[in-house]
Amino acid sequence: MSGGRPHVAVVGGGISGLTVAFELLAGRPDMDVTVFEAEPAAGGKIACHRADGYTVDLGPNGFLDNGTDTRTLADALGLGPRLRPAAEAARERFVLRGGRLLPLPLGAAAFVTTPLLGPAAKARVLAEPLIGPATGEETVYGFLARRFGHRAAGVMAAPLVHGVTAGDPRATSLDAAFPRFRTLERDRRSLLLAALRGRLRRAAGRAGPPPRLTGFADGGMRVLVDALVDRLGERLRTGRGVTGLRRDPGPDGGWLVSTATDGPVRADHVVVAIPAPAAARLLAPLLPSAAGTLAAVRYAPVRVVSVGYRRRDLAAVPRGFGYLTLPSEPTRIAGVVHSSAVFPDSAPPDGVLLRAFAGGAEDPGFTELSSDEAVAAVHRDATVLFGPANGPAFRHDHVWKEAIPQYTTGHGERVRGVLAAAAALPGLHLSGSAYHGVAVNDCVRDARRAAAEVRAALRTAAGPPVSAVRRESREKGRDAS
Numbered sequence: 013m014s015g016g017r018p019h020v021a022v023v024g025g026g027i028s029g030l031t032v033a034f035e036l037l038a039g040r041p042d043m044d045v046t047v048f049e050a051e052p053a054a055g056g057k058i059a060c061h062r063a064d065g066y067t068v069d070l071g072p073n074g075f076l077d078n079g080t081d082t083r084t085l086a087d088a089l090g091l092g093p094r095l096r097p098a099a100e101a102a103r104e105r106f107v108l109r110g111g112r113l114l115p116l117p118l119g120a121a122a123f124v125t126t127p128l129l130g131p132a133a134k135a136r137v138l139a140e141p142l143i144g145p146a147t148g149e150e151t152v153y154g155f156l157a158r159r160f161g162h163r164a165a166g167v168m169a170a171p172l173v174h175g176v177t178a179g180d181p182r183a184t185s186l187d188a189a190f191p192r193f194r195t196l197e198r199d200r201r202s203l204l205l206a207a208l209r210g211r212l213r214r215a216a217g218r219a220g221p222p223p224r225l226t227g228f229a230d231g232g233m234r235v236l237v238d239a240l241v242d243r244l245g246e247r248l249r250t251g252r253g254v255t256g257l258r259r260d261p262g263p264d265g266g267w268l269v270s271t272a273t274d275g276p277v278r279a280d281h282v283v284v285a286i287p288a289p290a291a292a293r294l295l296a297p298l299l300p301s302a303a304g305t306l307a308a309v310r311y312a313p314v315r316v317v318s319v320g321y322r323r324r325d326l327a328a329v330p331r332g333f334g335y336l337t338l339p340s341e342p343t344r345i346a347g348v349v350h351s352s353a354v355f356p357d358s359a360p361p362d363g364v365l366l367r368a369f370a371g372g373a374e375d376p377g378f379t380e381l382s383s384d385e386a387v388a389a390v391h392r393d394a395t396v397l398f399g400p401a402n403g404p405a406f407r408h409d410h411v412w413k414e415a416i417p418q419y420t421t422g423h424g425e426r427v428r429g430v431l432a433a434a435a436a437l438p439g440l441h442l443s444g445s446a447y448h449g450v451a452v453n454d455c456v457r458d459a460r461r462a463a464a465e466v467r468a469a470l471r472t473a474a475g476p477p478v479s480a481v482r483r484e485s486r487e488k489g490r491d492a493s
Contacts, residue, residue, distance in 0.1 A: 017044055018470050021269045021279035023254045023294070025049030026056025027452060028444045029285035030240040031085060031459035032466075033247065038088060039467055046279070047244060048271060050253025054241050057415065058452075060234035061318075061408050065360030068318045068367065069232040070410045072452050073349065074098065078223035079453040081460060082236075089239040091228065098225040102354040104332035107171055108343070111396060113335050128167050136161035141202035149421055152190065153181040159203065171336035174346045177450055178312040178372030179418050188419035188427075189450075225333075227355055233452070257282060257294055259437075267439055280473075281439045281466050285459070287311065287414060288446040298440075302433040305426050309446055312373040314415035315381075317390045318351070320406030321364045327399030329353075329364060344378050345370050345393050363406070366394060371411075373418055383409040417446045441465050 020036055022029045025047050033045045047054070057071035075082040077097070086095060106113040107128065117123040129137070137160045146158065152173050156165035169181035177189055187194050193203065200206035210222075228235035241248060256270040260278055268276040284291050292307035323329060330350040337346055349367040352359035359365040368390040371379040378386070387407050394400055427447050434440045443462035445455050 017042060018280045019044040019046070019278065020281045020283065020466055021045075021254075021267065021277060022047040022283045022285060023257075023269070024056075024285035024444070025051070025054035025248060025250065026285065026444070026455075027058055027237065027240075028056075028455045028459045028462075029283070030054060030237065030244065030248075031456050032283050032285055032443055032463050033244055034085070034088075034240055035460055035463035036466060037244075037247075039463075045244075045247050046277065047248045048252045048254045048269070049248065049250045052251050054248060054250055055234065055237035057412065058233050058237050059410075060232045061410070062231075063408070064320070064406050065363060066318070066320050066365055066406050066408075067232050067358045068316075068351070068365070068408050069227075069234075070316050071412075072233055073351065073355070073367070074225040074227035074233065075452040076223040077226045079457070081456040082453050083226070085456055086228075086236060089236070089243065091235065091239055094228045094230070094235055096227055096229045096355065096357075098227070098333070098354045099356060101331060102225065102333040102350075103222075106332055106335035107167070108335050108337045108341055108397075111341075113397060115332075129164060133161060133163035137164050137204070140204045143202075145197050145201070149185060149187045149424075151182055151421060152184045152186045155186040155193065156181075159197070167338065170339050171347070174369075174372060175336050177418065178314050178346065178369070178416050180373045183373070183418070183420050185419050185421045185423050188423040225354065229357060232355075232358070254294060257284075257298065257440075265438070279439075281441065281469065283441045283443055283462050283466065285443045285462070287444065288417060289414070291442065291444075291446070295434075298437065299433050302430045305430050306446070310373070310418045310420075311414035312416050312418055313371045313376050313379040314369060314412045315371045315379045315386055316410045316412070317368045317370065317386050318406070318408045319366050319368070319387065319390055319394065319404035320359060321366075321394070321398075321400050321402075322405055323362055323364055325401045325405075326364060327401075328397075330366065330398055334367075343393055344375055344389060346372055346375075348390075348393070365406075366390070368393075371415075379411045379413070416450050419450075439469070 020043065022033050029047055033047045036043055036045050059070040061068045061070060077083060086092060105116045107116060114128055117126040140159050143159050153165055153169040156169050173179050173181040173184050177184060196203050196206050227233060252271045252273060254269055255272050258268050260266040260268050266278055266280045267282045269279055269282060270276050284294060288306040288309035292303040296303040330353055332350060333354055334349040335347060337343060345368050347369050351365040351367045386409055391404060431442060434442050441462045443458050448454055448458045
């Protein structure tokens with residue numbers, strides 16, 4: 013620490029690293045903070061493509077407003093006026109089954125009439141309040157099958173997991189990836205009754221509306237990243253990947269951060285906020301066991317294919333948020349967001365934008381197709397469902413080779429071990445989507461956790477305030493007399 017101004021190096025300029033840096037500076041503007049990002053542009057998976065009147069989010073297209081973290085961050089950046097909730101009609105969601113879009117049953121009446129489940133399966137679902145809690149960790153499929161029956165799990169598990177982590181529901185840990193379900197089971201005993209109570213409370217005006225997807229006008233989620241980049245200014249160094257970390261042997265300790273283009277930069281604290289495989293390579297000389305755990309975290313590849321049509325070319329205009337596909341369907345598309353129905357300004361007035369997702373842990377080969385093949389697959393499904401008379405007027409294709417970390421069973425325990433190992437090295441902190449959740453809210457929350465760790469460590473290193481030291485000295489003097 014030089015002249016009372018601590019220096020914190022943040023490795024990684026995705027949403028986690030950018031938020032860590034912003035939070036540190038918000039609490040102490042005179043702090044020296046440097047963010048190192050290997051890519052030419054910061055933002056990680058939050059990227060955007062704009063052309064021909066279309067705005068395509070290549071990663072997340074919003075955040076749920078049931079958490080305060082991302083909303084608080086947006087407000088702190090002065091982005092409140094640019095927040096936009098998803099269209100009210102987007103609350104309706106569908107499942108693709110038998111070549112048709114069937115509404116997800118969101119109420120008691122819809123559940124009774126839905127063709128997604130037969131009478132016996134519905135009766136089993138209604139018995140869910142009689143099922144006791146589990147005694148150990150479960151996969152998502154195992155949890156849903158135990159509580160609602162195998163037939164219901166066959167309908168619910170794949171869409172739930174594919175829509176969030178692009179993973180395998182029979183391998184994904186419910187406790188790590190969807191901890192709220194476990195909390196509801198523990199605290200409310202029944203997910204079904206908890207959902208019913210929530211709807212009744214909202215109907216009676218005793219509870220707020222259900223969570224709503226929220227994004228940003230005129231630029232999509234990239235608006236959030238751009239605001240963070242502007243606020244950090246020259247503290248953000250893009251095209252500067254960190255190649256090594258080592259302890260500073262000098263009398264003050266700390267860390268030496270090396271890049272391929274610069275000499276070692278000294279820092280009092282280092283926050284590593286990059287994907288698990290890259291973090292493993294960086295930490296291997298320091299924490300070989302923890303690095304091995306991080307290296308074992310697998311990332312599902314995801315392909316995002318966006319197509320735009322003229323409204324006059326469609327027999328039916330897509331409505332609702334979009335749909336997720338059941339495994340039995342003869343398509344390789346895992347799900348489609350009706351982007352222009354969710355956020356109307358994502359397409360020109362006469363256009364319709366569909367954003368399809370494919371690949372994932374269960375079909376990684378889809379990401380190896382040519383762009384023409386991928387677009388053709390999306391167009392075929394659109395033709396069946398919406399009857400476009402012509403090919404898409406707009407198309408964009410993007411592949412994330414390492415898109416989403418997979419939280420397989422045992423993930424929570426492994427993360428606790430890695431974080432404990434990092435905490436044993438003073439001044440080292442970890443953050444990112446590999447630890448406590450993959451959604452934007454999760455990443456922002458985890459970044460705030462890491463920033464709070466740094467602030468607490470700096471307060472401890474600085475010792476008690478001068479006023480407290482003087483008070484203690486006076487008290488000792490009185491005791492001596």
